[in-house]
Amino acid sequence: MEPRYTPTAITLHWLIALGITGAFGLGVYMHELPLSPTKLQLYSWHKWAGVTLFLLILFRLGWRLTHPVPTLPGTMSPALRLAAGAAHWVLYALMLAIPLSGWLMSSAKGFQTVWFGLVPLPDLLAKDAALGDTLKDVHEALNFTLLGLVVLHTAAALKHHFIDRDSVLTRMLPRFRKS
Amino acid sequence: MTHTALTRSTLAAALALGLAGPAQAIEYGTLDTTASKVGFRYTQMGVTLDGQFKQFSAQLRFDPARPEAASTTFEVPLAGIDTGSPEGDDEVKAKTWFDTANHPVARFVSSAVKPLGGNRFEVTGELSIKGKTRPVSFPVTYTPGAPTATFEGALPLRRGDFAIGEGDWASFDIVANNVVVVFHLIAKPLAQ
Numbered sequence: 136m137e138p139r140y141t142p143t144a145i146t147l148h149w150l151i152a153l154g155i156t157g158a159f160g161l162g163v164y165m166h167e168l169p170l171s172p173t174k175l176q177l178y179s180w181h182k183w184a185g186v187t188l189f190l191l192i193l194f195r196l197g198w199r200l201t202h203p204v205p206t207l208p209g210t211m212s213p214a215l216r217l218a219a220g221a222a223h224w225v226l227y228a229l230m231l232a233i234p235l236s237g238w239l240m241s242s243a244k245g246f247q248t249v250w251f252g253l254v255p256l257p258d259l260l261a262k263d264a265a266l267g268d269t270l271k272d273v274h275e276a277l278n279f280t281l282l283g284l285v286v287l288h289t290a291a292a293l294k295h296h297f298i299d300r301d302s303v304l305t306r307m308l309p310r311f312r313k314s
Numbered sequence: 315m316t317h318t319a320l321t322r323s324t325l326a327a328a329l330a331l332g333l334a335g336p337a338q339a340i341e342y343g344t345l346d347t348t349a350s351k352v353g354f355r356y357t358q359m360g361v362t363l364d365g366q367f368k369q370f371s372a373q374l375r376f377d378p379a380r381p382e383a384a385s386t387t388f389e390v391p392l393a394g395i396d397t398g399s400p401e402g403d404d405e406v407k408a409k410t411w412f413d414t415a416n417h418p419v420a421r422f423v424s425s426a427v428k429p430l431g432g433n434r435f436e437v438t439g440e441l442s443i444k445g446k447t448r449p450v451s452f453p454v455t456y457t458p459g460a461p462t463a464t465f466e467g468a469l470p471l472r473r474g475d476f477a478i479g480e481g482d483w484a485s486f487d488i489v490a491n492n493v494v495v496v497f498h499l500i501a502k503p504l505a506q
Contacts, residue, residue, distance in 0.1 A: 170405045172488040179359040245363070245398045252360025262398075 137302040138205035145309055147195040151188060151230070155285075158184040159278060179252065182241060186250045189234035196227055208301045219291070222284060229281045236274040243267035342463050343504030345372040349462070350499045352390065356473075357490035365402075369394035374501060376465075378458060381429055386437075388422040410480040417444045422469075433457065437467075443476040462500050469495040 140148070158181055165177040207216050241248050242258035244267035249255045260266065295303035352367045367390045374386040392412045397403050407414040424439035430453065438451040454467035472491045473479050479489055 170401050172482050172485065175358055175488050179361075246358075247361050247363075249360045255361075 137306060139306040139310075140205060141198075141202055142309075143198055144195075144202065144204075145307060147191065147198065148307055149309065151191055151195060154184060154188045154191065155230070155281075158188060159282070162278065178246075182237065182248050183251050185234040185237050186248065186256065189231065189238075192227070192230045192234075196231070199227070205306055208295075208299070208303065210299065210301065222287065222291075226281070226284055226288065229277055229284065233274065233277050233281060236270055236277055240267055240270035240274050243270050340460065340463075341375065341377040341504045342501035343375055344502040345374060346462060346500040346502050347371060350497070352495065352497045352499075355494045355496055357492070359488055363398050365398050366396040367392075367394060368396055372499075375504070376456070376463070376501065378456070378463075381435055381456075382427050384424070384427045384435075386422070386424045386439075390420040391418055392420055393418060410483055411478055413444055420444075422450070441469075441471065441476075444478060446476045448475050462502050465497070465499040465501060467497055469497070471495065 139145075161177060161181045161184070165174060165181060168174040168177070207219060211219070238248055238256060239260055242260040243263050245262040247255060247258055292304045292307075295301050296305065347370065350370070352370050354365045354367070356363055356365065370388065370390045372386055372388040374384070374388075376384040392414045393407065395403060395406055395412070397406055406412055409415075412420075420441070420443040422439055422441045424437055426438040428436040428438070430436055433456045435454050435456065436451055437454050438449070440447050441450045442448075448471075450469060450471065452467055452469040454465050457464040457466070471493055473489075473493050474484075474486070474491050478493075483489060
């Protein structure tokens with residue numbers, strides 16, 4: 136049997152993928168809205184999602200560092216393997232940097248982040264409108280970099296499955312029946 | 315009257331005033347609008363935010379010897395409101411919020427000042443915002459000083475009582491009903 140990712144790693148991968156898709160879509164949609172109660176509500180939800188994802192990603196990173204991952208197929212060239220490994224670490228870095236930049240942006244803009252309206256996160260930066268605008272650009276640039284990498288990641292997974300016909304995609308898919 | 319006698323009587327008068335108590339010698343009557351601060355604290359989905367009123371003015375009288383006779387008429391032009399975000403600053407001028415075109419000024423007129431012991435007082439009066447007047451009372455702490463005195467306090471109010479935030483904003487789920495006006499006022503002695 137082909138080596139697979141652990142069920143925990145698989146669950147975290149797809150849960151975070153779903154969460155990022157939602158938070159990204161929400162972010163793109165909400166920031167153009169005129170000020171309204173709905174806009175404020177969506178911003179809060181986006182920030183709560185960001186904090187939740189940050190914690191999930193920390194846990195996932197801890198799991199990744201303490202659990203071996205299945206090796207890549209020997210048919211891949213060393214250069215491609217190196218590229219695949221690097222791309223994954225950049226993905227992890229972005230997944231941590233994006234919520235952090237959002238948190239810092241909120242602080243700089245003078246809006247504290249209060250997780251689920253209950254747990255206040257400390258403001259790491261004092262209010263500074265110019266810095267807030269810069270961090271907004273940073274948050275946006277990081278997100279579109281992530282989007283580019285996710286497209287690449289998905290394209291690579293599909294190529295492995297449909298062209299190379301190896302188990303790189305399936306070993307990250309949840310298994311619904313015992314075999 | 316000789317020169318010496320004049321000096322002596324002036325000295326006597328000064329001493330008499332001094333014996334009456336130096337604190338009582340000052341009556342405060344001018345608000346130092348540059349040094350004073352009037353802000354507000356509101357809550358948005360569990361997040362506490364601070365705003366500032368950039369403009370305000372007051373007529374006030376406070377004699378530490380007769381605090382119960384103190385009075386004030388405090389006015390805040392609402393066009394100078396700083397909610398903490400430029401988008402918010404424009405929004406609150408709208409009809410649904412303060413409707414500053416029709417109700418440009420918020421006004422507090424005191425009716426009574428009750429000593430609470432020490433340097434604390436309870437100020438009662440009427441607060442008018444957006445054409446609605448409500449009785450309010452709130453504690454104020456007085457810190458004597460020369461030449462300026464400090465008055466600090468917080469006035470809690472419910473935005474719903476004044477129709478601040480109507481229509482879509484009327485629900486308190488997003489922007490809470492409770493708002494606290496926080497003030498730090500520096501008063502100068504009454505102009506002689």
